[in-house]
Amino acid sequence: MRILLVEDDRLLGDGVKAGLTQAGYAVDWVRDGEAAVAALSTETFAAVVLDLGLPKRDGLSVLKWMRGRHDATPVLILTARDQLDDKVRGLDLGADDYVLKPFDLDEIAARLRALVRRAHGRTEPVLILGEIELNPAARTVTRNGEPVELTPREFDLLHLLLENSGRVLARRTLEEQLYTWQDAVDSNALEVHIHHLRRKLGNELIRTVRGVGYMASAEASAP
Known part of the structure; x- marks a missing residue:
């Protein structure tokens, strides 16, 4: 964030x-x-x-x-x-x-x-979407109760997507929330992080909405 x-x-x-x-x-x-x-x-x-x-x-x-x-x-x-x-x-x-x-x-x-x-209208401190659970305070992620190791940037991207689950986030919106003015950002950095998250958490968790952006979907992530 x-x-x-x-x-x-x-x-x-x-x-x-x-x-x-x-x-x-x-x-x-x-x-x-x-x-x-x-x-x-x-x-x-x-x-x-x-x-x-x-x-x-x-x-x-x-x-x-x-x-x-x-x-x-x-x-x-x-x-x-x-x-x-x-x-x-x-x-x-x-x-x-x-x-x-x-x-x-x-x-x-x-x-x-x-x-x-x-x-975001949320009362629970932990974000849960299907089989994925993310704890912002501890900065931990589990899938079906098993810990998943993410890089800091992968964690931040997943946190942002889960915080807005069911909502399509444009590439520019994601980049604005992930990077500061001082960060040097490669043109394909976001796609690389999305690829790694899908590999670690399942291809269905994050949907690509062509021409718009990305979305974490409860339906897509259901076990």
């Missing part, structure tokens, strides 16, 4: 980006509110981690702009303990959750998983 991190503190931003990357997220990091607006105007993210005290345009202004354009991307606010009023204003403006500084990186990762889960 691709995350936009908006934080002007370089030391803190480095730590959050590294921690979320290790947790399996693809993280793009910008350092001011104007850069956040520019990124959100042209890119799609699974969630936004938003500091409030930003240069050029503060976090509350970014949040108000997002909700004003009906952008429902989940937003997790980073706030200091002495910024209670800003925290309340952020929630009233449409933020989905907040964490207080200093914070634990595992907590941020867990809260992001919960936000993404709720955004």
